[in-house]
Amino acid sequence: xxxxxxxxxxxxxxxxxxxxxxxxxxxxLCGLRNxxxxxxxxxxxxxxxxxxxxxxxxxxxxxxxxxxxxxLVSLDVGNYGARAWVIRAIATLRDPRGLDLLxxxxxxxxxxxxxxxxxxxxxxxxxxxxxxFKDFSRCSEALFKAAADDExxxxxxAAFGLEQRFCQNSTDTGLRTQAIAHLxxxxxxxxxxxxxxxxxxxxxxxxxxx
Amino acid sequence: xxLMQPLNEQQVIANLRQRDDASDRYYAAWWLGKxxxxxxxxxxxxxxxxxxxxxxxxxxxxxxxxxxAIRALGLLLNPAAxxxxxxxxxxxxxxxxxxxxxxxxxxxxxxxxxxxxxLLSGGPAAAGKEQVxxxxxxxxxxxxxxxxxxxxxxxxxxxAVITPFSDHPRPLVxxxxxxxxxxxxxxxxxxxxxEQLLQHPEPLVRRGVLLDLGASGWTAALPAIxxxxxxxxxxxxxxxxLAEQSDDIKVLDVMDRLx
Numbered sequence: 266x267x268x269x270x271x272x273x274x275x276x277x278x279x280x281x282x283x284x285x286x287x288x289x290x291x292x293x294l295c296g297l298r299n300x301x302x303x304x305x306x307x308x309x310x311x312x313x314x315x316x317x318x319x320x321x322x323x324x325x326x327x328x329x330x331x332x333x334x335x336x337l338v339s340l341d342v343g344n345y346g347a348r349a350w351v352i353r354a355i356a357t358l359r360d361p362r363g364l365d366l367l368x369x370x371x372x373x374x375x376x377x378x379x380x381x382x383x384x385x386x387x388x389x390x391x392x393x394x395x396x397x398f399k400d401f402s403r404c405s406e407a408l409f410k411a412a413a414d415d416e417x418x419x420x421x422x423a424a425f426g427l428e429q430r431f432c433q434n435s436t437d438t439g440l441r442t443q444a445i446a447h448l449x450x451x452x453x454x455x456x457x458x459x460x461x462x463x464x465x466x467x468x469x470x471x472x473x474x475x
Numbered sequence: 476x477x478l479m480q481p482l483n484e485q486q487v488i489a490n491l492r493q494r495d496d497a498s499d500r501y502y503a504a505w506w507l508g509k510x511x512x513x514x515x516x517x518x519x520x521x522x523x524x525x526x527x528x529x530x531x532x533x534x535x536x537x538x539x540x541x542x543x544a545i546r547a548l549g550l551l552l553n554p555a556a557x558x559x560x561x562x563x564x565x566x567x568x569x570x571x572x573x574x575x576x577x578x579x580x581x582x583x584x585x586x587x588x589x590x591x592x593x594l595l596s597g598g599p600a601a602a603g604k605e606q607v608x609x610x611x612x613x614x615x616x617x618x619x620x621x622x623x624x625x626x627x628x629x630x631x632x633x634x635a636v637i638t639p640f641s642d643h644p645r646p647l648v649x650x651x652x653x654x655x656x657x658x659x660x661x662x663x664x665x666x667x668x669x670e671q672l673l674q675h676p677e678p679l680v681r682r683g684v685l686l687d688l689g690a691s692g693w694t695a696a697l698p699a700i701x702x703x704x705x706x707x708x709x710x711x712x713x714x715x716x717l718a719e720q721s722d723d724i725k726v727l728d729v730m731d732r733l734x
Binding site: 315377378381382384385418421422457458459460463464467 | 706708715719727
């Protein structure tokens, strides 16, 4: 691969006007598997075109965790569409450097789909190293908050997330007790949405079977 | 009313009862349904709003309140609303017939079946006829077909009324017919029709069909829903319908993957 492949692909994208052309150019850019294409792919996320956004997000995810610092600095907070895709990419990469961003998105984002992606990310983030216990606790607290969200899909994601976060027995018992209490709440009649109850019951069964 | 102060149920009831401010009444009618109010006066007050629909001429603001009330009654599921809503199926107003059909479907009001069938009689060439200068058909066919499917009485007369609409020129009417037939007859062929419609080039059609498949509760459609070219948020809504009707853990596994 040469630098000119990247330049050619960026130029093709600049010239594209129809959705099919933009998708094509974005796919070419993704196919280069080049970290230097990341800023352009992030710019594409702001086009507010779902077909294009999906392709660019897959391309960014395919670049692996090296792309996370680039995503964190290039995030356009004012663009809802772009923000949603970046949150999704960071959640999928499970990189603990995204913790601040996902925590903030869950607390403050008005779009339920963004809070849903952030919840999944906080559930699946791969924590390690000296800050493991502190980060584990932050993820857990965030999931407890998600369990009280107004939107059913965020509460559903919280039920899924609490199961993921606590499926290993070796974790903090105080937090685990709280997690079970939140799941019990979500599976009780105080929860209005049946599918949330169904998911919380499944999580409880799986956690208590261990 | 003070700004930013959340309303309580008592205030909302009072807002619906008063006659001075139509926008307060409009919001109150919506609120009672949204919050599934169990207040004893909620249903009687909502039913009271319907009388404005028989005025000549109908006041536009009162009509808006009444249409919101019809929707709210479909959420509150109180059988006291059956007869008044069936009466609304005879309205001259297309939107009133449409919303009344949806609410009666949600309430699974078996007594409404003959009237719903009557409105659809004549098939795509009559009830389903395009109207010159309007985007609507002669009757609100999608709502009527969906109501028959939701009420769920599978008898040959009902099936004979619905089936011709599976060939209607409009894809969303075809989808409504296939969804109803799938709910009633539980035969894979109607799911196949819906899955084919899910490939439609128009995103709006794909979204509508996806929700129809979810509402049908047909778990065999799970892979088609998962792989549809529709945004994940809407797939999750469709799968919620499937999960709540089927109690199948496989549906939850797919939902987990889409979060």
